[in-house]
Amino acid sequence: MLLCPKCKKPLEKRLNTFRCEDGHSYDIAKEGYVNLLLPNKKNSLLPGDNKEMVSAREQFLNKDYYAPLKDEISNYINSHYNKELSLLDAGCGTGYYSIHIKEKYQYVMRILGIDISKFAVQKAAKKDKDDLFCVSSMFDLPTEDKCFDVILNIFSPKANESFKRVLKDDGILIQVMPGENHLIELKEILYKDRVYKNDVEYEYEGFNLKDKMEVSYSIKVNKDDLMHLFTMTPYLYKTKIEDIKALDDINDLDITIDFIVAIWGK
Ligand SMILES: C[S@@+](CC[C@H](N)C(=O)[O-])C[C@H]1O[C@@H](n2cnc3c(N)ncnc32)[C@H](O)[C@@H]1O
Ligand SMILES: [Zn+2]
Structure with a gap:
């Protein structure tokens, strides 16, 4: 159940609005999402990934370069559960992973996707009309305690306290982070002499490691997809303009994909 971000009382859905008993109300946008991020909780006018990053992520992910990762997570859930599940996609982006995982799950799954970026939530909500996506911060989740069986934390910030609060006692937190060699060839081009491996x-x-998997393979990307990949990563802000020019000369590139999937329990 969703809680009002102002008074923390339950929100009820009536027509196109979520409303609490104190009369606070939040309209459902035409794309189907609801904005529960209070203006005083924003650290900027448009927090989270901007429109350009979200669009680049959507275009890159639509090519299914990261399909092995979504399948790994989906297989893990299918082999560990045989009951109805509630899943929180924290920092859901365009909903690429959670929507696929739900489609492949053999029982009922209800998703709540949250992201602080309105642009990301708009995209996710348009794709999945049966679940709820909302603009909110993972550090101040608008939900009751202990209501999720699974939390996805895929390339998004860590939010231990709030994840601990909303995860059921027997629930799992699925964290995905870059492995040592993730995108190493792209970094070699951008940073030349100071290439580092990911830690x-x-x-x-607050969590205990239950399982870990490594998903590693190689992809060949063309020029357009290379730019999308670059734009959706933190490199966009870390790279000097003159270094970005190094990408101009590349037509296609073989790139190492290296993900770590860590499964945490309470
Ligand atoms: C690297 S993207 C990953 C998106 C998605 N999980 C995926 O892998 O496609 C990180 C996401 O976290 C979101 N984000 C950053 N800080 C956040 C916060 N405090 N609360 C919720 N989302 C946040 C960003 O807006 C962005 O969409
Ligand atoms: Zn309220």
Whole structure:
């Protein structure tokens, strides 16, 4: 059940509005999402991934370069559960992973997707009209305690306290982070002499590691997809303009994909 971000009382859906008993109300947008991020909780006018990053992510993911990752998570859930599940996609982006996982799940799954970026939530809500996607922060989740069986935390910030609050006692937190060699060839082009490998940290304060999987393979990307990949990653903000020019000369590139999937329990 959703809670009012102002008074924390339950929200009830009536027609196109969520309303609490104190009269606070939140309209459902035409795309089907609801904005539960209070203006005083925003750290900028348009927090989270901007329109350009969200559009690049959507175009890149639509090519299914990351399909092995969504299948790995989906298979894990299918082999560990045989009951109705409630899933929180925290930092859901365009909903690429959770919507697929629900489609492949052999029993009923209800998704709540939240992201602080309105642009991301708009895209996710348009694709899945049966579930709820809302603009909200994962550090101040608008839900009751212990109401999710599964939380997805895929390339999004860690939010230990709130995840611990909303996860059921026997629930799992699925974290995906870059492995040591993820996108190493792209970094070699962008950063030349100072290429570093990603640090993989098996720690999540307040949680215990239950399982871990590594998903590694290689993809060939063309020029357009390389730019989409670059734009959807944090490199966009870390790279100097003159270094970005190095991508102009590349027509296609073989790139290592290296994901770590860590499964955490309470
Ligand atoms: C790298 S993207 C990953 C998106 C999606 N999980 C995926 O892998 O396609 C990180 C996402 O976290 C969102 N985000 C960042 N800070 C957040 C916060 N405090 N609460 C909710 N979402 C947040 C961003 O807007 C962005 O959509
Ligand atoms: Zn209220």
